[in-house]
Amino acid sequence: MRIALFVGGFPTLTETWLIEQVAGLVARGHDLTVFADQTGAESGVHPAVERLGLMRCVRQRPKRHAGWGRRIVSTVGVAALRFPKHPLAMARALNVAKYGWRAASGDLVRLAVPMLERERFDVVHAHHGDVGYVAAIFKEWGLIRDPLITSFHGPDLTDAVVLGRSRGYAELIRLGDLFTAGSRYMAHVAGEIGCDPSRVRVLPQGIDPSRFECLPRTLPSEGPIRMLSIGRLAPVKGIEHAIRAMRILRERAPRLEYTIVGDGPLRGQLEGLITELGVGDRVRILGFMTSDRLAPVLGDAHFLVMPGVKLADGQVEGQGLVLLEAQACGMPVIASRAGGMPEMLDEGKTGLLSEPGNPDALAATILELLERGDRWAEMGAAGRALVEERFRVDRLLDQQVAMYAEVAGSAGHGASQRGG
Numbered sequence: 058m059r060i061a062l063f064v065g066g067f068p069t070l071t072e073t074w075l076i077e078q079v080a081g082l083v084a085r086g087h088d089l090t091v092f093a094d095q096t097g098a099e100s101g102v103h104p105a106v107e108r109l110g111l112m113r114c115v116r117q118r119p120k121r122h123a124g125w126g127r128r129i130v131s132t133v134g135v136a137a138l139r140f141p142k143h144p145l146a147m148a149r150a151l152n153v154a155k156y157g158w159r160a161a162s163g164d165l166v167r168l169a170v171p172m173l174e175r176e177r178f179d180v181v182h183a184h185h186g187d188v189g190y191v192a193a194i195f196k197e198w199g200l201i202r203d204p205l206i207t208s209f210h211g212p213d214l215t216d217a218v219v220l221g222r223s224r225g226y227a228e229l230i231r232l233g234d235l236f237t238a239g240s241r242y243m244a245h246v247a248g249e250i251g252c253d254p255s256r257v258r259v260l261p262q263g264i265d266p267s268r269f270e271c272l273p274r275t276l277p278s279e280g281p282i283r284m285l286s287i288g289r290l291a292p293v294k295g296i297e298h299a300i301r302a303m304r305i306l307r308e309r310a311p312r313l314e315y316t317i318v319g320d321g322p323l324r325g326q327l328e329g330l331i332t333e334l335g336v337g338d339r340v341r342i343l344g345f346m347t348s349d350r351l352a353p354v355l356g357d358a359h360f361l362v363m364p365g366v367k368l369a370d371g372q373v374e375g376q377g378l379v380l381l382e383a384q385a386c387g388m389p390v391i392a393s394r395a396g397g398m399p400e401m402l403d404e405g406k407t408g409l410l411s412e413p414g415n416p417d418a419l420a421a422t423i424l425e426l427l428e429r430g431d432r433w434a435e436m437g438a439a440g441r442a443l444v445e446e447r448f449r450v451d452r453l454l455d456q457q458v459a460m461y462a463e464v465a466g467s468a469g470h471g472a473s474q475r476g477g
Contacts, residue, residue, distance in 0.1 A: 058461055059088045061176075061203075063183040063192045067093035067115055068106050073348065074262045074378065074450070075184065080105040081454040083114065090178070091115045092171050116171045121164070132163030135170060143173050149198055158222050159191070172200040179465040182206045186213035190223040193232040204234040204464040208260070211239065211375025211396070212293075214246045226250060235464050239376035240397025260457060261401075262378055263450035268348075269385040271441045274359050276430025281314045284423070285358035285388075287351070287379045290321030290342075293372045295364035295393060297323075297330060301416035302364075302423060304334040309420075310427060313339065318354060320345040355386050359433070360426060362391040365398060366413045377401050381448050384408070384440030389433050391422055401448075407440035 060082060068076050082089050091114050105111065119135055122128045136147045150156075150165035159165050172195050181203050183189035189207030196205055207229060213219050220226070230251045237260040238244040248254045276282065288294045296317060303315050317327075317340070324342060331340050346354065361383035365374040373396035380401040383390050390408035392398040402408040411422035429436070 058179040058458075058465065059177070060090070060461060061178040061181045062089065062091045062093075063181060063188055064091060064093050065185060065188055066095070067091050068111070074264065076105060076111070077263075077265055077450050078454060078457075079111050079114065080109055081451060082458075083109055083111060085454075085458065087458075089114045090176070092118065094118055095120050118171055119167045121167060128163050132166050135163075136166050139170065139173065146173060146198060146200065156194070157224070159194075165191070165194070169195065169200065175200055175202065178203045180204050180206060180461045182208070182461070184208050185210055186226055186229065187219050187223045189233060190226055190229045193226075193229040196232050197228060204467070205232065206235045206237065206460070206464060207233050208237040209239070209243055209247055209375070210262070211243060212372060214238075214243060214250065214375070215371045215373055217370050220250075234467075235460065237460075240400045242373075242397040242400065243375045258460065260460070261376055261448060261453060263448045263453035264378060264381050264385060264444065265450050266385045266441065266444050269382060270352075270356065271385065271387040271437070272356060273387055273434040274389065274437050275433055276359070276427065277312075280312065282310070282312045282427070283358045284313060284315045285318070285354065285361045285383075286315070286363065287318045287361070287382075288363070290317075290319050290323040290327060292323065293365060293368055293374060294319075294321075295366040295395075295413060296327055298366070298414060298416045298419055299362055299364045300327060300330055300334065300336065300340055302420040303336045303340050305416060305420040306423060307336070307339075309424060313423070313427075315340045316354065316358065317342045318344070318346050318351060355383070355388075358383075358388060360389045360391065362419070362423070363398060364391075364393050364411070364413070364419055365395050366393065367395045374398050380408075381444050384437075385444045387434075387437035387441055389426060389429075389436040390440065391419075391426060393419075403439065403443055407436055407443050 093115050095117050122131050140147045146169055150169050151160055153160045156165055168191055181201055183192040186209050192201060192205055195201045236247055236252050236257045238247050239261045241259055244257045244259050247257045286296060286299060306313055331337050363377055363380055367373040375397050377398045380390050380392055384407055390402055392410055393413035394410050395413040399410055404410050409422050409426055412418040
């Protein structure tokens with residue numbers, strides 16, 4: 058099949074799942090084009106990028122400049138260059154009255170450039186709702202004339218800023234042919250914002266378990282017990298509550314140590330909280346780590362905690378890939394009952410669930426897991442089996458390709474049959 062992926066950037070350090078998806082589609086022999094922003098020299102983040110020559114599939118858009126001055130100058134230049142051949146598309150892309158921030162920022166001009174030749178595909182697949190929104194605009198203009206699938210990934214359904222910039226996805230909901238969400242919870246949210254539930258499929262992001270060494274965990278008779286969190290240091294991740302739980306556990310679990318891998322806007326605030334609570338001897342923030350540096354940290358940890366919360370504006374974790382990666386490593390996990398996280402584990406068998414935003418409840422759940430120390434190896438093996446059975450990237454990609462064929466068939470003709 059001729060497939061177009063419409064994404065933000067490619068390849069990026071934080072979206073290994075997308076690199077694996079592109080690699081899988083190429084390995085299956087599909088004719089793939091990835092429409093993406095320039096992301097710099099990041100091809101070394103995943104060996105498949107260079108081994109399979111994935112960058113040859115990428116159609117890069119003009120660079121998005123920082124600063125309004127440079128952005129306006131760049132937009133005028135790009136639009137002027139294309140205006141003689143594509144006057145209607147460039148005029149539409151600059152229609153601030155209709156498209157607001159997307160037009161004013163120059164993004165519609167920039168994003169439209171690689172679509173101007175109106176190539177034909179069997180299916181166009183947009184990752185993230187705001188990217189799908191732009192693809193729907195291009196479909197309305199006739200720059201995209203093929204079935205459009207959009208995958209929601211979490212914040213794109215719950216972040217008020219993203220929803221506002223995308224005008225509530227009205228055009229996308231009207232023009233999109235099919236939608237996917239990473240969990241049943243997020244599929245329900247998609248229905249709440251107006252997507253027809255019959256056109257929403259649950260299709261999680263998967264991982265490649267072979268990338269993770271599965272090591273049995275046991276409760277050590279002496280020495281530290283190592284608890285781990287991985288994620289961006291942002292409010293929705295709920296790391297504050299795990300730090301507060303460590304203060305509560307000072308006396309009852311004196312050997313427990315907590316390592317946090319990640320960076321973000323709350324790092325300074327969280328480091329201040331660690332000092333304020335007097336747990337600096339037991340809690341440390343290591344910052345962002347690439348996958349090769351993270352591997353030994355995953356190997357040393359005894360269990361993972363993901364204490365995410367649902368914020369007042371509705372933001373919540375849509376899936377939680379870190380939970381899958383930890384279980385692939387043979388780790389028991391603790392997650393909060395927020396968003397799609399409960400769907401990523403088998404409660405009682407591969408991990409435990411705790412009430413979100415409640416340090417006392419989280420501390421009690423951690424103690425419960427410590428009391429089950431004799432079952433950690435069993436829980437870890439069950440977690441690995443869960444990932445192998447339900448979240449393997451190759452199996453989920455098979456479902457994705459079957460979905461492509463279904464949508465292309467419903468549209469009546471494949472691109473290869475239309476003569477390009």
